[in-house]
Amino acid sequence: MRTMNKSQIKLISTLERVGGFASAQELYQLLRRDGDGIGLTTVYRALQSLLDDKIVDVLRREDGEALYRLCGEAHHHHLVCRSCGTTVEIEGSSVERWAEAVAKEHYFREVGHTVELFGLCSKC
Amino acid sequence: MRTMNKSQIKLISTLERVGGFASAQELYQLLRRDGDGIGLTTVYRALQSLLDDKIVDVLRREDGEALYRLCGEAHHHHLVCRSCGTTVEIEGSSVERWAEAVAKEHYFREVGHTVELFGLCSKC
DNA sequence: CCAAAAATGAAAATGGTTGTCATTAACATT
DNA sequence: AATGTTAATGACAACCATTTTCATTTTTGG
Ligand SMILES: [Zn+2]
Ligand SMILES: [Zn+2]
Ligand SMILES: [Zn+2]
Ligand SMILES: [Zn+2]
Numbered sequence: 001m002r003t004m005n006k007s008q009i010k011l012i013s014t015l016e017r018v019g020g021f022a023s024a025q026e027l028y029q030l031l032r033r034d035g036d037g038i039g040l041t042t043v044y045r046a047l048q049s050l051l052d053d054k055i056v057d058v059l060r061r062e063d064g065e066a067l068y069r070l071c072g073e074a075h076h077h078h079l080v081c082r083s084c085g086t087t088v089e090i091e092g093s094s095v096e097r098w099a100e101a102v103a104k105e106h107y108f109r110e111v112g113h114t115v116e117l118f119g120l121c122s123k124c
Numbered sequence: 125m126r127t128m129n130k131s132q133i134k135l136i137s138t139l140e141r142v143g144g145f146a147s148a149q150e151l152y153q154l155l156r157r158d159g160d161g162i163g164l165t166t167v168y169r170a171l172q173s174l175l176d177d178k179i180v181d182v183l184r185r186e187d188g189e190a191l192y193r194l195c196g197e198a199h200h201h202h203l204v205c206r207s208c209g210t211t212v213e214i215e216g217s218s219v220e221r222w223a224e225a226v227a228k229e230h231y232f233r234e235v236g237h238t239v240e241l242f243g244l245c246s247k248c
Numbered sequence: 249c250c251a252a253a254a255a256t257g258a259a260a261a262t263g264g265t266t267g268t269c270a271t272t273a274a275c276a277t278t
Numbered sequence: 279a280a281t282g283t284t285a286a287t288g289a290c291a292a293c294c295a296t297t298t299t300c301a302t303t304t305t306t307g308g
Binding site for chain 4: 005006007037038039040041042045064
C-alpha cells in the first residue's frame with residue numbers, strides 16, 4: 001500500500017475545499033493564507049506524487065498552466081469562458097461512448113480522454 | 125481584407141512543409157536552418173496574428189507547450205499511445221455536434237474544443 | 249523624396265515549473 | 279535517551295517557453 005505524507009494530505013484537503021480545479025500556485029497561496037509555512041516546491045512535489053498515485057487529475061488551461069483536481073468526483077468536462085474564466089461543468093455520455101468506440105476500433109486499451117470547451121460566455 | 129506580412133507568409137509555408145503540428149521554437153529553428161535571419165519574437169508575433177485571423181490552430185502538448193498547425197486541413201483529433209507515442213488521427217462528427225449543442229445550450233459563443241484520447245496501442 | 253505607420257530583432261522581463269542541496273523531521277535500533 | 283538511517287522539506291537558483299520593451303529598419307502613401 002502506498003503511503004501518504006503530511007503535504008499530500010494537506011493538498012488533498014485543500015483540493016476538497018476548492019471543489020474543482022486549481023493550479024499549483026493557487027493551492028500554494030491558499031495554504032499560505034491559512035498560515036501554513038509550506039514551500040512551493042513541496043506543493044509541486046506533493047501534486048506530482050498524487051498524480052503518480054492517480055489520486056489527482058491534471059488538465060491544461062488554455063494558457064498552458066496545469067490545473068489539478070481530485071479524482072473520484074464524478075467524471076465530467078468543462079465549458080470555460082476565455083474572457084472571465086466562468087466555468088460550467090458538463091457531462092456528455094455521447095462523448096464517453098464515442099471515445100470508447102474509437103478506442104476499440106483502433107485496438108487501444110486503457111484509453112482516457114481530455115475534452116474541454118473554450119468560448120465566450122453570454123456576459124462577455 | 126486582412127493583409128499579411130512577410131513573416132506570416134514564411135510561417136505558413138514552413139507549416140505546410142511540416143505538414144502537421146509544430147511548436148514556435150521548432151518553426152524558428154527550421155527557418156534559421158534555412159538561413160533566414162528571422163527573430164524568435166517575430167515568429168511568436170506572426171503565429172499570434174495567424175491565430176487571430178484563424179489561419180492557424182493551436183493545441184497544447186501534455187507538457188503545456190503550444191503547437192500550431194495550418195487550419196484548412198480537415199479538423200480532427202488524436203488518439204495517442206501513452207507508451208510508444210503512436211498517433212492515430214481521428215475524426216468525430218458526433219463530437220463536433222455535441223460541442224456545438226453544449227455551447228448553444230449555455231449561450232456561449234465562439235466555442236472551440238480540445239479533444240484528445242490517450243491510451244495503450246495494440247503493440248504496447 | 250519624406251513623414252507616418254508597421255514590422256523587426258536583440259535583449260530583458262515574466263512566470264510556471266523543476267533541480268539542487270543543506271537542513272530538519274520521522275522512525276527504528278540499541 | 280542517544281544514535282544512525284532515510285524521507286521530507288523549503289530556500290534558492292536554474293530552466294524554458296512566452297511576452298514586453300525599445301531602438302532601429304522597412305514599408306507605405308502622399
Ligand atoms: Zn465570460
Ligand atoms: Zn469524459
Ligand atoms: Zn504503443
Ligand atoms: Zn473537433
